[in-house]
Amino acid sequence: MTDIRQLLLAAFEVEHRDHLDAIRKALDSKAQLDLREIFRRAHSLKGAARAVDLPAIEALAHTLEEVFSRQMDAGGTFDKPTLATIRETLDAIEALAANGGEPEPVAAEPAEPVRGVELLRVDAEELSELSEAAHQVSTSLADQDRALATLRRLQTEMLRLERLWGEVRPQTQGGRESLRARDFDHGLKELSRELRAIGQSQARAVWSAGQAAQRVREQAERIAMTPADTVLGTLPGTIRQLARETGVEVEVEVEGLETKAERRVLQALKDPLSHLLRNALSHGAEPRAKRRKAGKPEALGIAFSIAARGGRLEVRVTDDGPGPDLARIEAAAVARGLIPPRGPDAPPASDDEVLALAFEAGVSSAADVDQLSGRGMGLSVVAEAVRALGGSARLAPARPFGAQVVLSVPLTTSRRALVQLEVDGALYALPSDASLRLLRLSATELETVEGHPVARIESQGQSVVAPVVPLIALLSHVPSAVPVHHGAVHVALLARGDRRLAVAVDAMTDVAPAVVEAVALAGVDPALIFGAAVLSDETPVVVLNPDALMDRWLRDHRRLANAGLGLAEQDDAEAKAARTVLVVDDSITTRTLEKSILEAQGYRVILAVDGLDALNTLRSGEAVIDLVVADIEMPRMDGFALLQAIKADAALATLPVILMTSRSDPEDVRRGLDLGAEAYITKQKFDQRELLATIGRVL
Incomplete structure (x- = not known):
């Protein structure tokens, strides 16, 4: 079995180069310097060095992090001396990494190379292009299937003509008519034979190409899909090591690392999850006496779980510390100018509104800045990374105490099955994994609860009275009537936990795969969308975020939600x-x-x-x-x-x-x-x- 440290060092060899290259590229670029991105790179490099026990590299990365942090606060660009120092530090990190973290080789003989471990970094874009190419082949083969079907129809028509000719031919016997009839009969038979041969050849070619495309698609998926353990498996150990170094007693529970997802998704989640686990350790730590008084175990509990549900990857990071400090989060948001100060007579913001502010840049409830903290950047980095994947992030108090962050992202970013919806003359789409059911309800089935339309729907063996909400009302914030066409209501049933929401549209036109790109769209609330996609017929479509639609309904109708509307019933x-x-x-x-x-x-x-x-x-x-x-x-x-x-x-x-x-x-x-x-x-x-x-x- 390969030594675990060798495996970690091999992984670090790839990862540290990626971070150094990204920082150097940013510094060399003529475009405006993205300080937050290079800060994140330095922060992640520090964590990676800590994971493989390379303190010298960790210290240099921490120095870079300090420099980038100060510059973010000061604004502007680096002066030449500072820029030169940064480049020297990058070179020093590279030299240390080449020598196994030591300033000089530790032995006269050349260091033994890592044996039995060979890691290759595959560009995520190239892997995505491979998957896309496999899907394009499948699409082309679907066109060939249609061509083959046309050939078979021609063969059927040819058989009909042959039968008809058999009936007409006796009437053409004798003289020149007989000669022309023989020529026509011969040509018809030749054409029939060639048509059969072409049809058979086309069928064999389509079958063979289909088998090859299937193998390519499966191979691309095997390369892209990998157990979470291969990318995220070092994170719990890193947190345990951090806890030992900072004197925090911790119990880390890990579940679901065998869950498979696209490698690109897992790699994109690695840094955000590192931030979340550090936050759980930093914000969750409490004095033992305080934990005992609250009825908690003396050791801080941190749980890290991963699961695949309905085509999505759900990641939870939970701690049993004091939980989110709503007052500090609100105060930090006010200090950053994100929300105005609350007047003495103004009602307090809802908990959900305050907790959502924790994902804004610069908002932190940390009292001090140290090597554990992300200087207020942790949750904003998480939110940005998750949104780029077409996912969502939610912070909530954990029960009975503590904090919980839930990330929900697609298992793969290459292509997603989309349900296409028509709403008020416009075309939208929802990821099909977000819809439990697509239903056509009779308008007579709708009832009302306190003036709001509802429908009783069977969902996963349970009966639920689900609110029926026009999608246009959620998008526009303008009350609208449920669209009824020919006595029917078309709804997509969305789900989150036990909560259900029936979104009503004018029509549901198709379900088809497409690549979803994160883009900003004028006139559309960015909080409600994943991005946009181009369908097979070159039609652009806005892809909606089902979690955001659910959040908007819960916020606008909290009293109905708290009364149980939309929750699955029990027998x-x-x-x-x-x-x-x-x-x-x-x-x-x-x-x-x-x-x-x-x-x-x-x-x-x-x-x-x-x-x-x-x-x-x-x-x-x-x-x-x-x-x-x-x-x-x-x-x-x-x-x-x-x-x-x-x-x-x-x-x-x-x-x-x-x-x-x-x-x-x-x-x-x-x-x-x-x-x-x-x-x-x-x-x-x-x-x-x-x-x-x-x-x-x-x-």
Whole structure:
């Protein structure tokens, strides 16, 4: 078996050259210098050097990173002395890498070459072109199939003419007519034989070419598709090493590295995922005492999972640290001028809006800058890389605590199957892997919920009451009627988790593969699109982002979403388990006790460590909560403040809340009930029968 370090060094040999070449090319270019790109390259080079334990190269890369970071803050271009220093540093890195990370060879004899490992960097564009060429061959063969079908129709027509001639020929016997008839008969038979021969030859050629094209296509896909482990497998080890060096106790869980995706996709995700894992370590680290008080294990938990679902690659990076600091993110966004300062009477921004700001350049909740941090660039780099792949990134609080970033990208970027849609005279497309079903509903099947059209749809064995939303309304932000044509409504059923959304269009015309390019389009909200594609008939089409369409509906109709519209239903046997209780308490003992009592009775339980954590969970829209059981005395946001926030939010106001406290002060009881609590339980006389009876009465 090849030594793992040899394999890593061979990979570093390819990777470090790629970063050095990119930085040098950027410095030599006459175009405007992209400081963020060369900063990202230096940052990634530093991480790669750390992964293979080359501290001298890591230190030089860190120096470059510092120089590029300062220049980003200062603006402008490098002066000549600085530029010369940068080039000398690049040369020094190259020399160190050639000597295995040492300034001079460590032995008099030539160093042993790496044996048994040969890595070749294949340009992603060339690989994409190979795949595209294979698809073009397949398209050409489809044209040949049509030509073969035409030949067969001609053969059938020839047989008909031969039969007709057989009926007419007896009438041409005798004299010159007989001679002409023999000539015509001979020519007809020759033509028939040649037509059969051409047809047989064409059929053999099409079959042979089809087999060859299939082998080329399969080979191209084998080259392009590779297990995630081959590209991303070193990342968990890098984070463990970083944790050891920074004194952070960490447990890293990895799942799904055997999942296969296009190598180009995985390579494009490597640097963003490195940033995410570093962020999880940097932002998630907490003092042991604080973790113990919150009921967490002493070691920071970081989970890294990869899965293929419905033609897409889903990557999750989760930590059980303190979770996103919404106040710091908002303050950083204000400081960067991304949003205006909030006035004293202005309502707070929604959690989703604030969390989305974390993906903007320069927005960071990090208190300090060190070798772990990306200086506010980490999540913006992630967002840019994912959008370039035609994917999406989402930051959310993790349950019961911590943060989670979910990346969703196509498994391959070479070609994607697109559902073509007609909307208000324009042509759009959706990736087919984003649509669970394409349906033609009778207009009489539509019902209304609070004035909004819905339809009951069977989806993956579950029944769901899905909102039916005109696509033009999502694109234009202008209310529109559901388009009905000849008594029917055409919808594409989109899905994310348990959430469903039926997007109504005028017509669905075709499903065909095409290459999707990331482009900016005038007059189209860039947040709603992946890019554009050119169809086989040279027609351009805008390719929409289904996750963004779902986000827009959730944001515009949060109250309906929180009420459960669009969530898959469960059968009667699961009805009780579907009732979800959010337990909010800063005491791990109390949380554990209440969780065990409620789960024993068949309830689903979600935990929150304080009021702010609970409010984030409620506003995320990822689960429908039926009841909140909250302690009063908690850090950051106590039970009274949580109750006020719930009742002040139109989307949550009807949610029942039970307050629990160790104090039985009548003033507290009265205050809680006046604020809208459905019940008030004191812990001194806590009885699980009372808790269950109260919950049963409220629900």
